[in-house]
Amino acid sequence: MRQTLKSLDAELLFTETYKKYKDASKSIRELECLKVQLPTMLRPMKDNDLLAGRIEYNTIGFHHIVYGEGTSDEIDRCGYCYDLGRVKEKLNSSNIDEEYERLVEDMCDFWETENTNYKARQAFSATMKYAAPTDDWVNESAIIHPLYRIAEFQVDHEKLIQVGIPGLRKEINNGLKKAKKYGRNKDFYTGLNGALDLILYAWDYYIKDINRQLKAADITVDKAEELHEIKNTISNIKNNKPATFREALQLIWIFNIVAGITDFNRMDVVLGDLYVNDRNNDIITEEKAIQLLTSLFKLIDQLYGRNSRVILGGVGRWNENNADEFALIAMEATKRAGGMFPQTSLRYYEGMNSCLMDKALDLLGTGLTFPVLYNDDVNVPGVEKAFKVTREVAEDYSFFGCGEFILGHRSLGTPNVIINMPKIVEVTLNNGVDLLTGDVIGLELGNLNDFKTFEDFFAAYDKQIKFFIEKAAKIQEQIYKTLNEEGSFLLQSMLMSDCLSKGKAALDGGIQHLGGTIETYGNITTSDSLAAIKEAIYDKKTFSAEYLLEMLNDNFKGFEKERRYLLNISKYGNDEAQADRMAARVHEHICNITKKQNQNTCLDSFLVVEINNSANTTLGKFTAATADGRLCRTPLSNANGPVQGMDTQGITALINSLTQMRCDIHAGIAQNFKFSKKLFNKERNKLKQLLYTYFDLGGSQCNISVVNKEDLEKAMLEPEKYQNIVVRVGGYTARFVDLEQGVQKDIIGRTIY
Incomplete structure (x- = not known):
């Protein structure tokens, strides 16, 4: 293992290693690449860190999700990843010779066709490419766009704490012995052992x-004491399972950044018992626990940004009282941290x-x-039915990214379309034409x-939807297949059920439930539009079909009166039966078309997410x-909410x-x-009753x-004053002044109550 010397030494060494092990089994190739990758990504602690663990992801490497340094921008790449833009940034910021530049250019040429994204795209059938003609959803028009990723592994942290690194090592070695004895895939277990290293x-x-920091001449007594505590914590969990709250927290954090x-x-649930035990036995104070969490x-x-979630509350917690005490200090830490992430979430029931x-x-x-806020009284039975699992499994549901549901460490549910x-x-209005x-x-x-x-029109709309959803499911399936061919995702599979017992990687049949999801956008713009077409064209015959098409083609220019008529047709969000029925339809x-796609793929489930x-x-x-x-090129509705500003009835x-x-x-x-x-x-009791009524009526989140x-509005004019x-x-939080102007206007347009 070697440290970085020049700006792109890490990437060059990684590429050299990949080439050397290109024909090895996927587990061994991944391990050898990770062995040269990890040392170049770890970063020293900073002054105020109370936990060890900082990392900077390389521009080329084997990753599960890649982030830009110091940002929360996610790059949708997975497996062997290649980020040409950041490579060029590094290259331009360095004073290097022509020979080194040539090496970097050769490396970039190699990864142009060797990166996992490219391989997944190349494996698409002709009809899949027709349905999704471009990967660039930010700059190019299409109906569906693929995303090449595993959006999140929800690993079993509870198991990690219960057995520690030694327990995992023992289970892996037992699996390796059985694999050798029965002639199974021992490379997977060999890779897991190396990943533990x-x-x-x-x-x-x-x-x-x-040790380096302790030698600093200007170190204070308090700082030295804190560093010794961190060092002792690390030393204790190298060879033992965690015995204290602090040890468990440190183990989870290091495992997460490495993986x-x-x-x-x-x-x-994971940390509640250790926290309460330590506090009751004077091992830690409430204040110190809050400081560690902060x-x-x-x-x-x-380091992570918007995709990070901390989930609190919910039914099915076997240690509810202790978990509640932890949840309260976790929310206090959220307040003190003062950042936008992690996305602390509370499951209400x-x-x-x-x-x-x-406190929330x-x-x-x-x-x-x-x-x-999430409503378990609705979501648990909903997950049970949608995922076709038992009540016990459904109670352990969680969510990731922008709010997609998942079955904890038992499943994957990446939205890849x-x-x-x-x-x-x-396109239904215009014979397939954009x-x-x-x-x-x-x-x-x-x-x-x-x-x-109208039903004839809806039947055509139905055919369009079915065509694209069928291709979306196949795209999801193919991306998983390519990712599985490329790697075992060793560190992630290690704590996913039932990969160790089966001796198989998560995407190779090891995981209990392989699911996929599709992100839908503009659902209410769609339903309000269909309701308007039904009323104006078919029911009341206010306009002819040709006249409406002319209006839409001309972006309502010269049709201001007609546009006002359409805007005044019943809109979702106002408790009006016509619009609400169409939205529900x-x-x-x-949703029903999408969830049937598990019958045509290897997926256990394929479901809609309206997270936006x-x-x-x-x-x-x-x-x-x-x-x-709605005018051309303006925002679509967000999630399942009404079109911006159209909810006028309270x-x-x-x-x-x-x-x-x-x-x-x-x-x-x-x-x-x-x-x-x-x-x-100032009217908190009314607000609470409003939220409880929303949940009682079936609100999910x-x-x-x-x-x-x-x-x-002032922040748009003087952003420096409103940081x-x-x-x-939608599914994530951002500083208002950092958002693109169109998104700012979209948010301002939403009704404030």
Whole structure:
């Protein structure tokens, strides 16, 4: 193992190693590459760190998710990853000779066709490529776009704490003995053993780092004492399972950064007992535990960003009282950390300790957007039915990324395809044609004037949806297949059920439940548009089909009066039966078609997620004017919420609309609520009853932002004065001033209650 000497030495050494082991088994190749990769990624502790563990991901390497240094920007690459943009940045920022530059150029040429993304794309069939003609969803128009990733492994941290590194080593060695005895794949276990050595290498790195810091001439007594405590913690867990809260926290953090794991799942269940035991026995104070968690959350905010989740609360916790005590200090640490991440989330259920909700609302009232609230009384039975699992398994559900549901360490559920729903309506209206490019991108089934009834039109829309969803499922399946061919994901598979017992990697049949999901965007823009078409063209015959098509083609230029008519047609979010029925129909239609795709693939489940982020704004730029009155290239609706500003009848009407959506046919649905500071903080009892009513009626989840519209508008004009405003974009949080202007306008346009 060697340290980086020049800016791209790490990448050159990795490439050299990959070539050397290119024809070895995937487990051995991955291990050898990780052995040269990890030492170049570890970084020293900083002054205020109370836990050892910092990392910087390389521009080329074997990763599960890649992040840009110092940012929360996710690069959708997985397996053997190649980021040409960052390679060039490194190259341009270095003073190197021509020979070194030539080596780097050769390396880039090699990875151009050797990276896993490229291989996955090349494996697509002709019809898959037709359905998804471009990978660049940020800059190019299409109905569906593939994403090449495993969005998150939710590993079994509880097992990690229960057995420690020695226990994992023992289980791996037992598996290796059986593999040798029965002629099974011993390379997988050999790779796992080597991967465990990487964890130990990280321990040794940080012990040396601490020893170096202890020699500093200006070190204070308090700092030296803290460093000795960290060093002792690391030394204790090298050869033993964790015995204290601090040891468990340190082990989880080091494992996660080495493995590239960004989520912490049900942290209160994992750490609650150790925390309460240590506190009751004077091993740790409540204040010190909060300080440790605050340090962890600051590290997450700096290194991982928006994809990191800490989940608290929920039914099915076997240590509920201890878990509740941990949940309270975790929320306090969220407040003190003051960052945007991790995405602390609270699973609510009837009968839950009321102190948890009170603490959650206190945090939200300060302007934080955490914790995100989930309703177990709806979600647990929903997961049970949608995933077809037992109640016990469903109770251990969690979520990742922007809010996609997953079965903890038992499943994968990566969304590897996104779909622009209003674009489906657009091509159905225009014989498969993309109005913004003139290209045929959908099925050629006729124009609006070819459909005699609304049900004829909807039947054509149904055919378009089925075509693209079928291809989306095949794309999901192929990406998993390619990723499995490329690597075993050793560090991640190690703590996924049942990989060790089966002797198989997660994507190789080791995991209990292999699922996939598809991100849908603009669902309510779609349903409002369909409702408008039904009323204006077919029911009341206000316009002819040709006249509506002309309006949409011209982006309503010269048709202002007609546009106002369309805008005034019943809209979702106002407790109006016509619009709500269409929204529920669109929701159930796409969900039911999607979940049937497990019959045509190797996937145990394939489900819709309506989690939404800023993609509704991005995809809106490639979508023509829509029949609900929306103008060309403007944002689509976000998640399952109403079109921006169209909920005009108050919060109770909105809640009645939101709860019309079935929650047992999808894998995650997000709802954004913007509340004024006055309502949220000065009328707290009313606010609590409002939220409880929403949950009682069947609300699945809510993302809450407590802001004033005036402050948001001022922040657009003078961003330097409003750096502290954070908002929920959809499935993630961001500083308002850091958002692209179109996203800012989208958020301002949402109704504040």
